[in-house]
Amino acid sequence: MTETHPTTESPRKTYSQRKRGKKLPVRLDILQPDAAGIDVGSRRHYVSVPEDRAEEPVRNFGCFTPDLEEMAIFLKQCGIRSVVMESTGVYWVPVFRVLEAAGFEVMLVNPRHVKHVPGRKTDVLDCQWLRQLHTFGLLRGAFVPAQDVASMRTYWRQRKTLVADAAREIQHIQKALTNMNLHLHVVLSDISGMSGMKILRAILSGERDPNVLAGLAHVSVKANKKEIAAALTGHYTEEHLFVLRQSLEHYDFLRQRIHDCDTALETYLKKYPDAEQCAEASARPRRSRQKPRKNQPCFDVRSELIRITGVDLTRIDAIDESTAFTIVSEIGFSPDAFPNEDHFASWIGLCPNHIKTGDKIRSSRTRCVANPIAEALRLAAQSLHKSHSYLGAMYRRYRARLGAPKAITAMAHRLAILVYRMLRYGQDYVDKGEKAHEEKHREQTLKSLARRAKELGYELIQVETGECQA
Numbered sequence: 001m002t003e004t005h006p007t008t009e010s011p012r013k014t015y016s017q018r019k020r021g022k023k024l025p026v027r028l029d030i031l032q033p034d035a036a037g038i039d040v041g042s043r044r045h046y047v048s049v050p051e052d053r054a055e056e057p058v059r060n061f062g063c064f065t066p067d068l069e070e071m072a073i074f075l076k077q078c079g080i081r082s083v084v085m086e087s088t089g090v091y092w093v094p095v096f097r098v099l100e101a102a103g104f105e106v107m108l109v110n111p112r113h114v115k116h117v118p119g120r121k122t123d124v125l126d127c128q129w130l131r132q133l134h135t136f137g138l139l140r141g142a143f144v145p146a147q148d149v150a151s152m153r154t155y156w157r158q159r160k161t162l163v164a165d166a167a168r169e170i171q172h173i174q175k176a177l178t179n180m181n182l183h184l185h186v187v188l189s190d191i192s193g194m195s196g197m198k199i200l201r202a203i204l205s206g207e208r209d210p211n212v213l214a215g216l217a218h219v220s221v222k223a224n225k226k227e228i229a230a231a232l233t234g235h236y237t238e239e240h241l242f243v244l245r246q247s248l249e250h251y252d253f254l255r256q257r258i259h260d261c262d263t264a265l266e267t268y269l270k271k272y273p274d275a276e277q278c279a280e281a282s283a284r285p286r287r288s289r290q291k292p293r294k295n296q297p298c299f300d301v302r303s304e305l306i307r308i309t310g311v312d313l314t315r316i317d318a319i320d321e322s323t324a325f326t327i328v329s330e331i332g333f334s335p336d337a338f339p340n341e342d343h344f345a346s347w348i349g350l351c352p353n354h355i356k357t358g359d360k361i362r363s364s365r366t367r368c369v370a371n372p373i374a375e376a377l378r379l380a381a382q383s384l385h386k387s388h389s390y391l392g393a394m395y396r397r398y399r400a401r402l403g404a405p406k407a408i409t410a411m412a413h414r415l416a417i418l419v420y421r422m423l424r425y426g427q428d429y430v431d432k433g434e435k436a437h438e439e440k441h442r443e444q445t446l447k448s449l450a451r452r453a454k455e456l457g458y459e460l461i462q463v464e465t466g467e468c469q470a
Contacts, residue, residue, distance in 0.1 A: 028136040028138075029136070029137075030135055030136060031135070031136060031137035032081075032082050032134055032135050032136075032137060033050075033135065034079055034080050034081040034082060035050075035080070035081075035082045035083070035084065035131055035134045035135045036048060036049045036075055036078070036080045036082070036083045036084070036131055037083075037084055037085070037126075037127040037128060037129070037130030037131030037132075037133075037134060038083060038084070038085040038086075038095065038127055038130070039085070039086060039126040039127040039130065040085050040086065040087035040091050040092045040095055041063075041091065042063070042089070042091055043062070043063055044060045044061070044062060044063070045060065045061050045062075045063065045067075045068075045071065045095060046058065046059075046060045046124055046126070046127040047059050047060070047061060047071060047074070047075070047127060048124075048127035048128045048130070048131045049075070049078045049080060049131070050078075050131075053078035053079060053080075054074075054077075054078050058124050058127065058128065059074065061074075063091070063094075065094070065098070068094060068095060068098040068099075069098065071095075071098075071099075072098060072099055072102040072104070075099070075102075075104065076102070080104065081104065081105060082104070082105040082106075082107070082134065083099055083104050083105065083106050083107070084106075084107045084108075084109060084130050084131070084133075084134040084139055084141075085106070085107070085108055085109070085130070086108070086109050086110075086111045086114060086126070086130060087108070087111070088111055092108055096108060096144065097147070107134070107139070107141035107142075108141060108142045108144055109130070109139045109140065109141060109142060110142055113139070113140070114129065114130065114133065114139070143331075143337050143338075143347060145330070145331065145332055146332065148271075148272075149329070149331075149332040149333075151268065152265070152268060152269070152328075152329050153329040153330060155261060155264060155265045155268060155329075156265065156325060156326065156329040157329075157372075158261055159258060159261040159262070159265070159297075160372075162254050162257050162258045162261060163258060163295050165254050166251055166254040166255060166258065169247050169248075169250050169251040169254065170191065170192050170251065172243065172247040173191065173200070173244060173247045173248060173251070174191060176240045176241075176243045176244040176247065177191075177244070179237075179240045180234045180235050180236055180237060180240050180241075181233075181234035181235055182203075182231065182232055182233075182234040183231045183234075184196060184199065184200075184231060184232065186231055187217075187221070187223035187227050187228045187231045188217070188221065188223070190294075192251070192294070193294075194218060195216065195217040195218045195221055198216040198217075199213050199216050199217070199232070200244070200248055201248075202216055203236075203241075203244070204241070204244065204245050204248065208236060210228075210229040210230070210232040210233045211225070211229050213228070213229070213232045214226075214228035214229040214232060258295075259298060262297045262298045262299060263298075265297065265299075266297075266299040266304070269304045269308065272307075272308045272333075273308075274307050274308070275306075275307065275308060275309055275310030275333075276310060293320070293322075295322070296320075296321060296322060297321070297322075297325075301321040301322070301324070301325050302314050302321050302324075305321075305324055305325065305328060308328075308333055309328065309333045309334075309423060310426060311422045311423060311426055311427075311428065312428075313327070313328075313419060313422060313423075315428070315429045315430075315431075316391075316415065316418050316419070316422075316429050317384060317387055317389040317390075317391045317392065317431060318380040318381060318383045318384045318387065318391065318415065319380050319415065319419070320380075322376075323376045323377070323379070323380050326372055326373060326376040327373050327376065327377075327419055328423075330371075330372055330373050331344075331373070331423075333423070334423055334424065335420055335423050335424050336424070338420070341416070341417045341420040341421065341424075344416060344420045345413055345416050345417065345420075347369075347371075348369065348371045348373045348374045348377075348416060349366055349367045349368070349369025349371055349374050350366060350374055350377065350409060350412050350413040350416055351366065351413060352364040352365070352366060353365060353366055353367045366409060373416070374412065374416075377412035377415045377416055378408050378409065378412045380412070380415060381395065381407075381408045381409075381411035381412045381415060382408055384396075384411060385399075388433075388434045389431050389433065389434060390431055390432040390433060390434065390436055390437045391411065391414070391415075391431075392434060393434045393437035393438060394411065394414070394437055395407060395411045397437070397441065398410050398411060446460070
């Protein structure tokens with residue numbers, strides 16, 4: 001005889017309890033029977049299909065386009081529908097595009113997820129192991145943007161490369177000036193500005209009089225003419241003038257290539273249709289900004305992003321046009337590929353990576369992810385240090401409590417969440433102001449003190465001066 005108990009409603013379980021309550025399956029079910037695995041290389045691609053589909057289940061193909069088309073024909077003859085591949089470089093891109101155009105379901109996986117298996121040290125075994133894991137549904141595909149987004153990303157990444165090369169040439173120019181004891185960088189905050197370029201071109205034209213060179217500086221320069229003339233008094237040697245001339249010519253060439261990238265990018269963006277709510281977002285007043293930066297695109301990036309996405313990402317403090325375009329060029333105009341904002345923050349590497357051992361968190365450092373979005377958001381978070389906004393007050397609070405590195409990562413994570421919500425749900429960002437955050441922090445502090453006082457047997461009483469005493 002069994003003892004019976006009255007049925008009671010079980011309490012709601014936490015997330016960790018629900019995870020612990022799940023049981024592992026007794027056996028692995030075949031989810032992808034028509035699967036193939038490809039180990040992508042720089043010169044040869046190894047393909048594995050099920051053993052009953054071909055006499056030679058593992059074949060290798062070359063990297064040329066006819067070889068890739070032959071690979072697609074071979075996979076169709078074997079009745080393959082889904083293909084999984086791994087690659088550590090960019091060699092997967094042509095393979096992915098050819099197979100995708102042929103009608104296959106192609107999935108790219110992170111090699112880090114499948115490399116920690118002993119005994120697989122050859123490309124032949126790698127492709128077989130990939131196919132086997134994909135057959136049982138044990139692999140997750142990496143995020144691969146659509147072709148139109150990838151094209152826009154290529155333009156923008158090329159532009160970033162050119163901007164970095166131009167900055168490197170400015171360093172070469174400054175080094176050549178220093179070797180001639182010309183300290184132009186001391187009296188000018190930016191030697192690549194209008195005043196600096198005039199002085200440099202005059203030096204290369206043969207002008208050596210420091211007073212004449214100082215007269216070329218704009219009236220807005222803080223240093224006076226005497227200081228500029230003293231800084232431009234030096235030793236004009238032929239070899240360093242040669243280096244200066246070549247560096248300046250290369251800098252001018254790179255600036256022209258950057259302008260060409262802007263023109264091509266502006267033309268490419270015209271292909272996209274207008275978003276539904278673009279008129280409403282464009283009608284909102286533009287948030288006050290500092291003067292435009294020198295390396296910003298030559299066309300109105302903000303208007304184009306609003307027209308295509310329907311939201312104004314630049315309304316978020318610390319996010320300018322370049323940062324907004326970096327985000328859009330990497331993930332597209334809608335982050336639908338990520339189920340929620342937590343997945344998006346994890347993909348760009350801005351969330352804690354908890355490593356648990358014995359129910360204890362041994363480390364919560366973020367993963368080392370080389371993501372352009374994370375880099376751009378971290379740079380944007382640093383600019384909040386002097387901002388009189390809600391996010392600026394939050395960053396200063398984080399920095400005082402956690403230190404600068406952790407505060408930058410925490411604010412970059414906050415910015416990523418705001419960007420995701422705006423792009424996914426069309427939400428508009430409204431700054432509450434610095435005082436709103438200070439008031440919220442004050443309320444949280446009083447609530448914490450009241451709870452602590454209650455635990456100790458005291459009670460907080462508010463006096464007329466607005467202070468609290470125990």
